[in-house]
Amino acid sequence: MRPFSYQRPTGIAEALRDASGGGVRFLAGGTNLVDLMRADIERPTAVIDINRLPLGEIEETASGGLRIGALVPNSDLAYDSRVEVRFPLLSSALLAGASAQLRNAATTGGNLLQRTRCYYFYDLATPCNKRDPGSGCAAKSGLTRIHAILGASPHCIAVHPSDMAVALAALEAEVLTTGPSGDRRIGIADFHRLPGDTPQVDTNLEPGELITAIELPAEGFADHYSYLKLRDRLSYAFALVSVAAALRLEDDVVAEARIALGGVAHKPWRNPEAERLLVGRPAGRDGFDAAARVLLEGSEGQGANDFKIPLARRAIVRALEQAAAATPQSPTDKRIR
Numbered sequence: 001m002r003p004f005s006y007q008r009p010t011g012i013a014e015a016l017r018d019a020s021g022g023g024v025r026f027l028a029g030g031t032n033l034v035d036l037m038r039a040d041i042e043r044p045t046a047v048i049d050i051n052r053l054p055l056g057e058i059e060e061t062a063s064g065g066l067r068i069g070a071l072v073p074n075s076d077l078a079y080d081s082r083v084e085v086r087f088p089l090l091s092s093a094l095l096a097g098a099s100a101q102l103r104n105a106a107t108t109g110g111n112l113l114q115r116t117r118c119y120y121f122y123d124l125a126t127p128c129n130k131r132d133p134g135s136g137c138a139a140k141s142g143l144t145r146i147h148a149i150l151g152a153s154p155h156c157i158a159v160h161p162s163d164m165a166v167a168l169a170a171l172e173a174e175v176l177t178t179g180p181s182g183d184r185r186i187g188i189a190d191f192h193r194l195p196g197d198t199p200q201v202d203t204n205l206e207p208g209e210l211i212t213a214i215e216l217p218a219e220g221f222a223d224h225y226s227y228l229k230l231r232d233r234l235s236y237a238f239a240l241v242s243v244a245a246a247l248r249l250e251d252d253v254v255a256e257a258r259i260a261l262g263g264v265a266h267k268p269w270r271n272p273e274a275e276r277l278l279v280g281r282p283a284g285r286d287g288f289d290a291a292a293r294v295l296l297e298g299s300e301g302q303g304a305n306d307f308k309i310p311l312a313r314r315a316i317v318r319a320l321e322q323a324a325a326a327t328p329q330s331p332t333d334k335r336i337r
C-alpha cells in the first residue's frame, strides 16, 4: 500500500476542511476502499476517517419518511423496525447483499459509493478506462458474463454492484450531501452516472463532497414489494440481475408502480414509461410482461452475457407477481417461488 496521511475528525466542518486538497478519500466501513487501496487501484494521498462524525442516526422526517445517516451500518438499517415495517423493500435488498459480517461494517454512504466488480477494473495488468482513463476496456473483448446490457458505452461495460441502491431507486430516495459548494439534495436517479466517455466518474458527487444522509419519502410500498436477486451462488455473490418491484394496488388494479433493475447497467436502471404502462391495468402477467419489454428496450448483450436479457425479462415479471401477491422474495430462504 502507498503512504497516505490519516485524519479522524470529530466534526463535519473539520472533515470538509481536511478534504479540501486533492487525492482525498473518506473512510467509512472500509470494506471497499481498503481493498482497493491494497490492490493499488485507489491511491489516495490522504484518508479522512469519518467514523467519529455524527452521522449514525435514523430519524423521522416531517413528511413521514426517514432520514438515514450516512454512517448507519447496513445491518442496523436492515433490522431497524421502522425500515422493516415501512420500507421492507430496502431491508430485503440490504439482506440480499454481501455477508452478515460485511453488512455489520458497511455503511449507507459507502454502499452507494462502492465501485464496480468488473474483473478488469481489479486487474492492473489489463487496460481499464475506469481505473486508468484512456487506456481502453479489456472487458469488451474479455469475459463479459457479469457485464452491462443497458446504458453501456464503447468505453466501459461495467455494472454498479450495490443492492441497496436498487431499492433506493425504486423508493425514489434522495442523497443529502455537504461539500465545497454547500449542502445539496440529489435525487437517487441523478446520483449515479452512465459511463459515457468518462467511466472513471461513477457519480455526480464533487471532489471532497460528503454524503451526510439518505432520505426516504413516506411511501414505502410495504404491502406489495419484492427484491429478487439472481446470482451464480445463492449467497455472498453480486447480482447477475436484480429487480426491486413495488406496487400500490386498488382492487387488484395497479395505482402506482416502481421497477428498478440491478446488475444490468452502470447505475440502477429505471424507465418511468414501463411503470406508467402498468397504471390502471389489472396486476397480472400480461401487463407485467409488457412493462418488462419496455424496461429492457435497447438492451444489448456483449456475448457471454446475452442470457441476461431473457433472464431480466423473466425476473421482472416474477418480481412483479411476487409483489402483487404480497409474497415477496424471502431474503433468507432464497428459493424462488
Ligand SMILES: Cc1cc2nc3c(=O)[nH]c(=O)nc-3n(C[C@H](O)[C@H](O)[C@H](O)COP(=O)(O)OP(=O)(O)OC[C@H]3O[C@@H](n4cnc5c(N)ncnc54)[C@H](O)[C@@H]3O)c2cc1C
Pocket (backbone or CB within 6 Å): 025, 026, 027, 028, 029, 030, 031, 032, 033, 034, 050, 070, 071, 096, 097, 098, 099, 102, 105, 106, 107, 108, 109, 110, 111, 112, 113, 114, 161, 162, 163, 164, 209, 210, 211, 212, 236, 237, 238, 239
Ligand atoms: C466479499 C464482498 C461481497 C460483497 N457483496 C455485496 C453484495 O452482494 N451486494 C452489495 O450491495 N454489496 C456487496 N459488497 C460491497 C459492500 O456492500 C460495500 O463494500 C460496502 O457497502 C461499502 O461500504 P463501506 O462503508 O465499507 O465503504 P468504504 O469502503 O469505507 O468506502 C467506499 C467508498 O465510499 C466513500 N465514502 C464512504 N462514505 C462516504 C460518505 N459518507 N461520503 C462520501 N464518500 C464516502 C469512500 O471514500 C470510498 O470511496 C460486498 C463486498 C465484499 C468485500
